[in-house]
Amino acid sequence: MRPVRAEIDLAALRANLGLARRLGAGARVWAVVKANAYGHGLSRVVPALAAADGLALIEIGDAVALREAGYARPILLLEGFFEAAELRLFSSHAFTAVVHSAEQLAMLEGAALERPIDVCVKVNTGMNRLGFRAAAAAGAIARLRASAGVASITLMTHFADADGERGIAAQLASFDTVASAAGLPQCTANSAALIRYPQSRRDWVRPGIMLYGCSPLPDRPAEAIGLAPVMTLSSRIIAVQELAPGERLGYGGTFGAEQPMRIGIVACGYADGYPRHAPAGTPILVGARRTRIVGLPSMDMLYADLSGLPEAGPGTAVTLWGRGLSADEVARAAGTVSYELLCSLNARVPVAVTGAA
Numbered sequence: 001m002r003p004v005r006a007e008i009d010l011a012a013l014r015a016n017l018g019l020a021r022r023l024g025a026g027a028r029v030w031a032v033v034k035a036n037a038y039g040h041g042l043s044r045v046v047p048a049l050a051a052a053d054g055l056a057l058i059e060i061g062d063a064v065a066l067r068e069a070g071y072a073r074p075i076l077l078l079e080g081f082f083e084a085a086e087l088r089l090f091s092s093h094a095f096t097a098v099v100h101s102a103e104q105l106a107m108l109e110g111a112a113l114e115r116p117i118d119v120c121v122k123v124n125t126g127m128n129r130l131g132f133r134a135a136a137a138a139g140a141i142a143r144l145r146a147s148a149g150v151a152s153i154t155l156m157t158h159f160a161d162a163d164g165e166r167g168i169a170a171q172l173a174s175f176d177t178v179a180s181a182a183g184l185p186q187c188t189a190n191s192a193a194l195i196r197y198p199q200s201r202r203d204w205v206r207p208g209i210m211l212y213g214c215s216p217l218p219d220r221p222a223e224a225i226g227l228a229p230v231m232t233l234s235s236r237i238i239a240v241q242e243l244a245p246g247e248r249l250g251y252g253g254t255f256g257a258e259q260p261m262r263i264g265i266v267a268c269g270y271a272d273g274y275p276r277h278a279p280a281g282t283p284i285l286v287g288a289r290r291t292r293i294v295g296l297p298s299m300d301m302l303y304a305d306l307s308g309l310p311e312a313g314p315g316t317a318v319t320l321w322g323r324g325l326s327a328d329e330v331a332r333a334a335g336t337v338s339y340e341l342l343c344s345l346n347a348r349v350p351v352a353v354t355g356a357a
């Protein structure tokens with residue numbers, strides 16, 4: 001069998017959620033499981049998220065599947081509804097909707113719902129992606145309060161630079177101004193804010209990436225935060241090539257050997273989810289040893305430099321990311337973020353679940 005594998009460690013997921021809960025210090029936790037639980041498989045991870053107060057995602061089909069599988073706690077749709085016809089599902093399945101726009105507000109006011117729905121009204125405090133501007137928030141809240149379709153209202157915002165230089169101060173100040181006037185429960189704090197700015201946590205927090213064991217902060221490795229990787233992508237060397245000086249490697253011959261080199265051909269490529277744009281030098285584990293990839297990853301294979309690794313050969317285990325080599329580090333070398341690597345895991349990769357309770 002082709003040796004590429006993803007291992008999903010549910011014990012690590014439970015531990016990471018435990019850390020998020022401790023950082024939340026009593027805040028209720030929406031575990032963010034959008035994008036198929038950041039590539040880990042929604043139905044696979046849900047059993048390990050029993051300690052979360054609710055699940056937050058984007059995809060209404062997945063939300064319906066959660067209810068059908070018996071998930072009874074709150075479910076938050078982070079972009080809310082896109083058309084009035086969907087509101088029926090929110091009502092029948094008790095989904096909580098983010099309401100971020102005047103269009104959604106009008107749909108909600110015009111709907112005749114069997115049961116009113118819970119909403120999170122989103123305030124745009126500087127992300128400038130979704131939400132009512134602070135000056136318009138009071139008007140939106142008043143209309144929601146007057147709407148027969150609305151059961152409860154929570155005030156929500158999303159930080160743009162909790163992991164960066166600007167931080168959250170300006171956004172939090174804007175949010176607090178709206179919040180103190182509104183007197184509603186509040187929902188803030190993605191992973192970066194939860195870890196870096198404990199003062200930003202409110203009644204609800206919304207950690208995502210940290211649950212999967214990656215760090216949202218460029219200057220703090222996951223391990224230093226106390227996070228454990230949930231996904232480990234591994235494979236094996238399936239062939240070895242000895243390159244003579246001047247010989248080139250793979251499609252386009254983008255890499256040339258300057259001295260005699262041993263190259264391990266690894267059964268993992270971009271159709272498995274490895275980034276094609278990862279440059280030569282991107283770290284990889286061969287056995288327990290760190291080395292680098294060289295050449296251009298192809299659809300099914302990539303190339304590991306075996307210089308100084310005489311013990312490595314066909315059959316040697318390789319870790320692309322996960323335990324022993326963080327997805328954050330691989331992502332940084334490849335000019336992307338761990339989120340993208342995790343979400344890219346392809347359906348053809350067999351998955352083994354470990355650490356079930």
Ligand SMILES: *Cc1c(COP(=O)(O)O)cnc(C)c1O
Binds near residue numbers: 209210
């Ligand atoms: C994805 C998302 C989160 C989680 O963000 P992380 O950086 O993964 O912790 C929280 N809130 C909203 C609105 C999101 O879209």
